[in-house]
Amino acid sequence: MIPFRFIHTADLHLDSKFTGMKGLSDTLRQHLRDSTFTALRHLMTLAIEKQVDFMVISGDIYDAADSSLRAHLSLQDAFEELGRHGIHIYLIHGNHDPLDGPRLQIKNAEHVHVFGAEIESYIARRRGDQQEVAVISGISYPTSKVTENTAMKFQRDPESHLFHIAIHHANVDGDPGHETYSPCTRKQLEASGYDYWALGHIHQRRVIQESPHIVYAGNIQGRSVKETGPKGCYVVDVLEDSSLHMNFHELDSVRWFREEISIEGIHNEDEWRIRVEDKVDAIRRLRPEEMSIVRWIMTGRSSLHRELEKGHVVSELEQELRRRELARAESGHFGGLVWSESISLQSGIEIDRNDMMREDSFLGEMIRLEVQAEQDDALAKELVEKALAPLMSNREIRRIIGEYSEQERQEWLYRAGELGAVLLLDKAADGGRN
Ligand SMILES: [Mn+2]
Incomplete structure (x- = not known):
């Protein structure tokens, strides 16, 4: 040949x-x-x-x-x-x-x-x-x-x-x-x-x-x-x-990353911010000549999760990280630029899920269902569909939801579970005081 x-x-x-x-x-x-x-x-x-x-x-x-x-x-x-x-x-x-x-x-x-x-x-x-x-x-x-x-x-x-x-x-x-x-x-x-x-x-x-x-x-x-x-x-x-x-x-000139950061062992906002900034610098060093775009994904369990769940803590850091990169971009430097696409939460509160699962309460019920869904794709799919059903009559929302994969939709379910746990625990604490 x-x-x-x-x-x-x-x-x-x-x-x-x-x-x-x-x-x-x-x-x-x-x-x-x-x-x-x-x-x-x-x-x-x-x-x-x-x-x-x-x-x-x-x-x-x-x-x-x-x-x-x-x-x-x-x-x-x-x-x-x-x-x-x-x-x-x-x-x-x-x-x-x-x-x-x-x-x-x-x-x-x-x-x-x-x-x-x-x-x-x-x-x-x-x-x-x-x-x-x-x-x-x-x-x-x-x-x-x-x-x-x-x-x-x-x-x-x-x-x-x-x-x-x-x-x-x-x-x-x-x-x-x-x-x-x-x-x-x-x-x-x-x-x-x-x-x-x-x-x-x-x-x-x-x-x-x-x-x-x-x-x-x-x-x-x-x-x-x-x-x-x-x-x-x-x-x-x-x-x-x-x-x-x-x-x-x-051949690419801009590269996308999904970077997981564990909040395990982090208990205050300052430590968290430093950990995220360290990761930003690590990617900057990795790609000094080109621009990178990163979705930061928080994982693990710690007391910090409650703070992050409030939302403004996350969006403030997002904006701060972006502000710095915007300044770089204005000077015409795209090399080493690290754009934070978003900070996404897959972390959770510090609870012993095994303990909670045995609890005869709404929270216990919810966690049992969540654990079951983690092991049973069909059940997870059914729960997601049921939850989304009321939104599906709107054409525009249906189109937007259609752009997400099955896996991403299931992630919403677990996010909802974590958010539910925070709200239910807070409510229980409030109830105790009254
Ligand atoms: Mn194509």
């Missing part, structure tokens, strides 16, 4: 809006808006530095079907630059940027291959000597919702000895965190005879299996607290003996 090198990338989501972020200044909001474009620039630089033979992009290039002019022009520039280096691009459209979207067409260029709504195949060549190295097949989303199993349309050319790459935007094995578009199974992909499935749609990168390779590259820039950790692409080397080497490269 003739050795060659390519980049597998997906889900660029150019010009993502980063809505729902609180407290940002215009400068910071702009920096976030720029991040998907910065990641695109990193991608281009990497392709040229690594002298790849071609690049495959597995859908969701644009964030929205009616892509912005800026997204379109940036992509156009990027592709022209790759063209000057003789790097070909093979791309499909996904559920966010389907073919029927009101979109500007990419200028006709010989080195850009956009797949249509029916399966197509191209022969890819090596950049220098133009030797044929791979068959690349792909299919784009004609509309935003593709519910049929289009993976079944990929069939290896039995006559060809070239390396076979399939580009697909699909939900393999029904990942519950994403829409089940182009549903298919790992077994079906394996049976198709392709050597490398370059997948898009799931934003968390993952090598599902090797030889044949079935790979999600993940997105190139995290866009919410659900998309934490490094984001980037794979540089794939196919060697003479047809073995394969993959290297992940970070």
Whole structure:
């Protein structure tokens, strides 16, 4: 086999809006808006530095079907630059940027291959000597919702000895965190005879299996607290003996974190504030060149929880942490900037739940139910649904609730349990005094 090198990338989501972020200044909001474009620039630089033979992009290039002019022009520039280096691009459209979207067409260029709504195949060549190295097949989303199993349309050319790459935007094995578009199974992909499935749609990168390779590259820039950790692409080397080497490269310019901080052993606000500030500094040291966004999650049990539960203590620290970063941003420094997205409570009061569980009281009853729900997903789901039912008749609230995962909704249940415990204990204490 003739050795060659390519980049597998997906889900660029150019010009993502980063809505729902609180407290940002215009400068910071702009920096976030720029991040998907910065990641695109990193991608281009990497392709040229690594002298790849071609690049495959597995859908969701644009964030929205009616892509912005800026997204379109940036992509156009990027592709022209790759063209000057003789790097070909093979791309499909996904559920966010389907073919029927009101979109500007990419200028006709010989080195850009956009797949249509029916399966197509191209022969890819090596950049220098133009030797044929791979068959690349792909299919784009004609509309935003593709519910049929289009993976079944990929069939290896039995006559060809070239390396076979399939580009697909699909939900393999029904990942519950994403829409089940182009549903298919790992077994079906394996049976198709392709050597490398370059997948898009799931934003968390993952090598599902090797030889044949079935790979999600993940997105190139995290866009919410659900998309934490490094984001980037794979540089794939196919060697003479047809073995394969993959290297992940970070491309993101803003990175998301979920950091847990235990309040165990902390009994006053000052100690707590210092512990949070230490964590902020630790992330600053970790990423001195780039901006980070963090959701701080309080865990553990201590007497401090009561204070935090009052709300203003938490929001004051949130605002103070943000104020410092806003000052940094105004001076034009985004390196080492640590933005606190929010402080979220998963901590609890210092009670012995085992003791309380035996209590013949409303509180005891509530804790027994909570413990039961922790061990029984169906029960937890039922309790959450019952609690949310009165809100569901409002369309707007229903839409907002729909954006939260099952797990997040269950976290509300446990938060409600902790809040209930505080209120009931306070009431009991008051009752005692009267
Ligand atoms: Mn996507």
